[in-house]
Amino acid sequence: MKSSLPPIVENDPYLLPYADVILRRQELVRQRQSILCRGRKLSEIALGHLYFGLHKTPKEWIFREWAPNAMAIYLVGDFSDWKIDEAYSLTRKLYGNWEITLPLKTLKHGQHYKLFIKWEGGEGYRLPAYGNRMVQNEETKVFDAEIWAPSHPFQWKNPDFEPSSTHPLIYEAHVGMSAEEGKVSSYNEFTAHILPRIKKDGYNTVQLMAIQEHPYYGSFGYHVSNFFAVSSRFGTPDDLKHLIDTAHGLGLAVVMDLIHSHSVQNEMEGLGLFDGSGSQYFHAGARRLHVAWDSLCFNYGRPEVLHFLLSNCQYWLDEFKFDGLRFDGVTSMLYLDHGLGKDFTDYRMYYDGAQDENAIAYLTLANKLIHETHPSAITIAEEMSGMPGLATPLEEGGYGFDYRLAMGIPDYWIKVVKGLPDEQWDVGNIYYELTSRRGDESTISYAESHDQALVGDQTLFFRLAGAEIYTHMDMGLDNLIIDRAIALHKVIRLITLTTAGSGYLNFMGNEFGHPEWIDFPRKENNWSYLYARRQWSLAENSKLKYQWLQTFDNQLIALAKKSDLFSEKYTxxxxxxxxxxxxxxxxxxxxxxxxxxxxxxxxxxxxxxxxxxxxxxxxxxxxxxxxxxxxxxxxxxxxxxxxxxxxxxxxxxxxxxxxxxxxxxx
The missing domain is CATH 2.60.40.1180 (Golgi alpha-mannosidase II)
Structure with missing residues (x-):
């Protein structure tokens, strides 16, 4: 007789007491899909970006918005001299949707616009929820939506690119801080100067941060305001397409760091009080505000929110040809308390009712959608609690991510380097920490990402070298502290990569021991770009020791590729x-x-x-x-x-x- 238990339970006896919870979560996914799709495929309903927002047809312009609490909505902009005009008033349709059609001559590419929304007891200017282009006034710092409808659509040179490997060697990068100069770099500069470097270094995947529009640069791109808009700080949507197309021409896959775990609180730029209701996209009451991140928490149980987020997944893959999505903050999504202050040492902590099963259903549907519509695309979960099934296939009872980031490994290395003298490094414990993972999941290991280098912390090499990094990195100077730092940096990276489950990640610059930390311009540092850049010249200077670490990293990545190391899952x-x-x-x-x-x-x-x-x-x-x-x-x-x-x-x-x-x- 065939077992009714999902394979994930059959493969892990410790999950047997929680089989009913796992089955219930699977049923919730089926219910959510049924409510959303009504007999259609996920791919047929996750197309909100093609319905809502501003679109140019052969005959007219048409704009739609979902704002169930609104009493009136107007388009205002260059075309109306920024005045509220009844000629640009939207008509209320069914289900809280609003719509307006305008003659083609009314609007032009490059014009700026906003929505003016009235609700009971209030009114305000808003940016369209599905707007694909936002620009900021340099003087006033105010954001407007911009009509993005170029007369000559972008032409892809590599439209049929397929990643060459199922084992990603990821180069995590932030476009804005990728220049050596103290400035915000651009998509085009990244394309010209950084992509060739990544190719030369041997990595096969680029992971781009901060792509979705965010009003505060210092948030590292994690406080998103406009989920369908390419960050205009770095250039235009076509500039981003050129970056991705060029990467594909170099054989590099491109993964996007996707933020669906929360949203910025801003009301004029974001969704915080879009139609006058604070609970349109987000939870009401105590669950609305993320206590640690100062941001808003999506209500994953609302069908319209699921439609918005699923359409967002489809949009980035379809429109920009990203080869995968790295979901940020998954732990925060999975737990009602966001997993804060927990050590997750017992299986009961994954099934005790403290989980947001609506969020679990959303993540499962997102993976199902992505793999149905883009079979070669990968999904990566940034998750630290160890929730079983997260990176297990859907058909086995999991949530469907292709990979889980092994977030405990860089934290472990910091703990060892920071807290233990060399003679107390326990090789047995090191091996255990680097190889402990679920057999039914694929993981990506790393010694450090951007997280380990944010202001208040230090890069791994800086932590090993300390202040000597400023005075003894010249080739002609001998120094025991620097010798130790270089030796251990190489050993740590070698053992981390060669014990990794299915992939490896490095944050840009860390391959050559980039010094110091990451700190974006802000009031507290007098708006300085000193630490929001990458000093590539350090690795290229033949008189400095950074070149040794760069050369070693090249050899390390070459080993991973030549040996096809990750095709054998275990050491x-x-x-x-x-x-x-x-x-x-x-x-x-x-x-x-x-x-x-x-x-x-x-x-x-x-x-x-x-x-x-x-x-x-x-x-x-x-x-x-x-x-x-x-x-x-x-x-x-x-x-x-x-x-x-x-x-x-x-x-x-x-x-x-x-x-x-x-x-x-x-």
Whole structure:
């Protein structure tokens, strides 16, 4: 008899007590889809961007908006001399929708406009919820909607691009802070200067932050006001399309950092009080305000909100040809208390009724939609609680994300580097933390992302090097602190990538140990761009040691691609010697051996492996990476000794201090 339990439960006995909750959540997804679709496909209803907002047809302009609490709505703008005119009054339709049609000659590409909305007890100017272009007046700082209807639509040169790998090597990037100069960089500058760098470095995926329009630059793009609008700080919608098209021509996939976990509170720029009702898109009462983020929380149980967000997913994939979406703040969405202050050490914490099952239903529907309409697109969840099933296929009882970010790993590295002296680094614990993941999920590991470098924190390399980074990065200067920092930075990145489940991520500049932190212009720093840029010249200066870390990162990424390392999901632990701080594991035909000891090198150290011949590929101690060149990679190593009960022999190796070795079985 066939089991009625979802495979996720059959594969994990610890989930059995919660099978009813899992089944109930699946049923809720079916109910939500039924209510939304009424017999149609998700792809047929997630098209709000083609219905709402301003559209030019061969015969007329047509504008629609959903504002159920409104009593009257007017278009105002350049065309009306910014006056409220009955000729531009919208007509109320069914279900709280409003509409107006205008002759073609009335509106022109590039004109500015807004909505003026009246409701019982109030009125105000608003930006259209589905508006695809917002621009800010440099003097007044006020945002307007701009009519974006160029006479010559963008022509894609690579319309049929398909990602070359299912194992993303992600280069996380922020367009605005990608210039070396103290300024806001542009899509076109990123296309010309940064994309070739990413290609040269070997990464296969670009993850772009801060694409959706946000009124405050210092929010890093996470306080979104206009969900369908490309951030105009960096250029036009066509400029972004050119960036993506160029990336595709270089063989690079492009993933967008999508913000659906919350919205900025702003009323004139955003959705905070769009039609006079604070609960049009968001929760009412205590659940409306996110207590930690000073932002508004979407009501995922309202069909119109689901329609808005699902259409937003479809819009970015269809209109801009993004190759995937990285969903930000998923933990905050999953839990009624946003997961704040919890350590999630017990399965009950995932099924105790403190979860927002409407949000879970939305995320599941979003994944279903994306994979139905764009089969090659990937979805990535930024989630730290470890909710089971998040990155498990829908048909197995999961929520359908392709990947989960292994958020605990960078936090773990900070804890180790910040809190433990070198001699207390526990290699057994390191291996456990880097490899502990659910077998039914694909994960993406990283040593640090943008999160670890925001103001008030430090990049990994800066934390290792400290103030010496300012005085002893010259090639001709010897310094033990810098030597340690460089050695450990390489070892940490090597072990993080080679133990990763299915992919790897790096934030721009961190590959060469970018110093200091990230801090956007704000009142508190006198609106300085000093820390909101990337100092590429550090890595390109032949007189500085940053070049060693850059060269090492290139070799690291090349290894991941050449070896197809992630096609074998798991590593095999070969040796863990905590007292001596030696660790070894294998993956595919490769052997990785680490000596974390800061003072003791080992000669003829035995590592149990399959019998055969092994040759060095590279070590973190190689001269080209700023090491001491203590290992000769040309030497072939033959296993010796009789095989043990597991059929293994010993590989006798020289293991220098603070070094990681990569060997391949011939």
């Amino acid at each position: 095999s632990l070969r040796h863990s010697d905590t007292p001596n701080q030696v660790l070894a594991y294998s993956r595919k035909d490769y052997l990785f051996v680490f000596n974390f000891n800061h003072a003791q090198s080992y000669t003829n150290y035995p590592i149990p492996v399959e019998p055969g011949t092994y040759k060095g590929v590279f070590t973190t101690d190689d001269l080209e990476f700023g090491g001491q060149g203590r290992v000769d990679n040309r030497v072939k190593h033959l296993t010796i000794g009789g095989t043990n009960s597991f059929g293994l022999e010993n590989l006798m190796l020289y293991l220098p201090t603070r070094t990681g070795l990569v060997l391949k079985r011939l």
